[in-house]
Amino acid sequence: MAIAPITGKLRKRLWLDVGCAFGLGVSAAYAYWYGYHLKALEHQEQFYVKLERERAAARQ
Amino acid sequence: MLQFLSLFNTIFNDAPQPWQLGFQDSAAPGFTGIVTLHNTIGFYLIVICFSVFWALFSIIYYYNTNKNPIAHKYLTHGTVVELVWTITPALILIAIAFPSFRLLYLMDEVISPTLTIKAVGHQWYWSYELSDGCYRFDSYMLPESDLELGQFRLLDVDNKLIVPVDCHIRLIVTGADVIHSYAVPSLGLKLDAVPGRLNQVSFLVERTGTFYGQCSEICGVWHGFMPIAIEAVSTPQFLIMGR
Numbered sequence: 599m600a601i602a603p604i605t606g607k608l609r610k611r612l613w614l615d616v617g618c619a620f621g622l623g624v625s626a627a628y629a630y631w632y633g634y635h636l637k638a639l640e641h642q643e644q645f646y647v648k649l650e651r652e653r654a655a656a657r658q
Numbered sequence: 659m660l661q662f663l664s665l666f667n668t669i670f671n672d673a674p675q676p677w678q679l680g681f682q683d684s685a686a687p688g689f690t691g692i693v694t695l696h697n698t699i700g701f702y703l704i705v706i707c708f709s710v711f712w713a714l715f716s717i718i719y720y721y722n723t724n725k726n727p728i729a730h731k732y733l734t735h736g737t738v739v740e741l742v743w744t745i746t747p748a749l750i751l752i753a754i755a756f757p758s759f760r761l762l763y764l765m766d767e768v769i770s771p772t773l774t775i776k777a778v779g780h781q782w783y784w785s786y787e788l789s790d791g792c793y794r795f796d797s798y799m800l801p802e803s804d805l806e807l808g809q810f811r812l813l814d815v816d817n818k819l820i821v822p823v824d825c826h827i828r829l830i831v832t833g834a835d836v837i838h839s840y841a842v843p844s845l846g847l848k849l850d851a852v853p854g855r856l857n858q859v860s861f862l863v864e865r866t867g868t869f870y871g872q873c874s875e876i877c878g879v880w881h882g883f884m885p886i887a888i889e890a891v892s893t894p895q896f897l898i899m900g901r
């Protein structure tokens with residue numbers, strides 16, 4: 599049985615694969631960065647702002 | 659129970675809690691830097707995981723024996739693809755190295771400290787020296803029978819180290835017998851206590867509270883029973899207590 603040669607894999611698949619992998623990867627990573635990391639930092643910052651406000655109120 | 663399951667609840671205690679995942683809350687700029695570096699590396703990790711798993715499943719799907727009955731036994735290497743998978747990780751490592759070294763050198767800096775504390779590791783307790791050794795005390799773990807409500811088993815001590823908040827503090831660490839390690843996660847401290855050697859770090863506590871840590875270098879049978887407790891108080895309160 600003759601088997602067709604495997605050609606054109608780079609043209610057919612590679613750019614789609616690389617694009618999908620990095621597209622998904624980078625968007626998931628940014629989702630993590632903005633959705634988790636920066637949110638947690640903001641949360642912490644808000645706590646320190648609250649502390650500072652309480653300290654200022656106590657001084658008066 | 660539910661809060662143990664929540665990965666995204668970032669307010670934790672200043673001591674480890676059951677089933678805790680991730681870091682304790684930061685109380686010092688140094689530890690905030692460490693968490694940021696960890697999450698920066700996490701960013702790259704997510705990209706790498708997606709790429710590797712996509713490639714893995716793509717190869718399994720498109721190049722299985724049903725679709726490709728020919729075994730390419732003479733296809734042993736490809737220069738281009740080898741260059742790509744060598745140079746790309748190298749670039750990623752360089753990208754990680756820059757923020758890592760930046761943090762490393764920033765944390766090594768000791769900026770005109772207002773207070774110097776010497777911590778000495780013993781088998782099996784910590785002792786502290788303040789004001790050039792004029793004031794010295796030992797800090798032992800509280801036995802379970804002495805615990806009061808709200809105190810932590812294996813973490814609370816009889817004499818806590820008291821420090822003022824918002825002051826640059828220089829910590830000098832050494833060992834008296836064997837190597838110990840002085841570690842307080844929420845302040846970003848981890849420093850080996852080596853006999854005959856003085857190691858130093860600088861830290862700044864941003865809020866009042868009690869911060870717990872443990873000896874982090876295996877030092878004998880009671881290695882797990884020489885915890886560290888640091889209480890941070892406001893500067894006026896610190897001055898009153900110091901009298």
Ligand SMILES: [Cu+2]
Pocket residue numbers: 779780837838839873874875876877881884
């Ligand atoms: Cu020890």
